[in-house]
Amino acid sequence: MNRNYLDFEKPIAELEAKLSELRKLSVDAELNISDEMELLETKSRSLTQSIFSSLTPWQIAQLARHPERPYTLDYIERICTDFQELHGDRAFADDNAIVGGPARLDGRPVMIIGHQKGRDTRERQRRNFGMPRPEGYRKALRLMHMAERFNLPVLTFIDTPGAYPGIEAEERGQSEAIARNLLEMAQLKVPIICTVIGEGGSGGALAIGVGDRIIMLQYSTYSVISPEGCATILWKSADKAPEAAEIMGITAERLHSLELIDSVIEEPLGGAHRDFRAMAESLKAVLNETLEALSALSLDELLTQRTQRLLGYGVFKQA
């Protein structure tokens, strides 16, 4: 197995290395060591279980950014049929950091919009590491309006370090592009379900993250600023990122307990990247269920509830 193990997974990696050596040996020497192998496999599994049962927020942040983690297109491929990718904002360009288009989820037509990261160096560059420019958000908005016109529910997949902080992005109105999406999503006349599948990086995530239900995968994160960014500002040192991750409460579990998101989808043992198919299946089941629940609402109820939800955000006291 050629897995990309994270630092805290080292003990698992060592065990797995031993296992694969044994596997090779058993094939080469035709030895019968299946008992030993089984023992090691069980050990590896329970080790993974014990490590993953007490992950720190910083470790979860690393899982959310894992280079092998499934991305938007990986999920679309596994949960949808008839996906027709649509391109461009009709004004400036096509931004590859956001993908989208109509597709079927168990036969039901939907509009899917998501951030897209790249798997290898070339694709990472092409996708700009999942950091959209204004034209990406404007493409997303165009697709949302199309969804509204044809009465398709919108499913968004969030996975970005943040909106791209570049010169041209500023020139073309990065702030305006994000702000406009927030305003339009607040009143879009179709159900919107947002799922954080990896990194929910700040305004760049929220720009496709306003909706009727906010769902997070177990090892995804969602935060106002990256742990490194927070650490740089508050402690003047990016090395304090683990502490920042801790105090900011960026994990699905924590945000669910704060009632800022609606539900958490459990990931396969060791994280979504260990089993794309199982993860996609759980995601699909939850999306179907949620769509079902939302489609029972009238348009008036849907929009009233969405507005109430949005206006209800905040914790303060009334003197």
Place this chain on the structure above:
Amino acid sequence: MSWFGKLVPSRIRTEAASKRQIPEGVWSKCSDCASILYRTELERNLNVCPKCGHHMAISARRRLQALLDPEPRIELAADIEPVDFLKFKDSKKYKDRLVQAQKASGEKDALVVLQGQLKGLPVVAAAFEFTFMGGSMGSVVGERFAFGAQTALQEGSPLVCFTASGGARMQETLVSLLQMAKTSAAIAQLRNAGLPFISILTHPTTGGVSASLAMLGDVNIAEPRALIGFAGPRVIEQTVREKLPEGFQRSEFLLEHGTVDMIVDRRQMRDRLASLLALLCRQPSP
């Protein structure tokens, strides 16, 4: 410090801070052209340098005073106050930062909202207080803004907002980020009701405030030479690894790129807003 200053033992040196306290507020210096200015005159000029026209910081309350008619004025949602619901602590507790900011600024949080009139036209006007934790937007800013919008909705009056903010308030984490969605939803309601929202972007307006309410005006107005952008210049410089062009992210740059409708001198703001709002509300010229 001058060579002479270095010779004086530190114990008997007068530090800059304590020096400033002695002639409390008689003279002031323009932060751009360095002209020495008589403070009363500067204040009468709304903190705009009479020599070079540089727009210096001005408090939220002073701004609203300068905008609205003297009577009537009702402060909205003043009873909404911040809480440290996460027990957030970095080098300092958020709770202590709040107390400190409240003492330093005289405000409970970073947004002041007043209901009043502008040359007889009923309006709701909000202004960010930058000296309160960099004008950062947390729950109280979001709630006061939304309450202001709600009041405007009920009264059928327009909403104006002066922004000066570094963005979302980190100490309230994701709740701060969600204030972007909240304030935008409040503006959406005004839009649906056909009520104008005018956003006036002042120095500086960046991050989550720029990427939400500040950019959502039916008309976006900027004060001269204000820094306005999504990412701060330092972040961009680090990302692209090149020097930023002169005037990048300043009001004039935004006007050129079609992001703001106009640049208005602070001293003309009241007249321009009154005229603009009367037009949009189909009222006679003020």
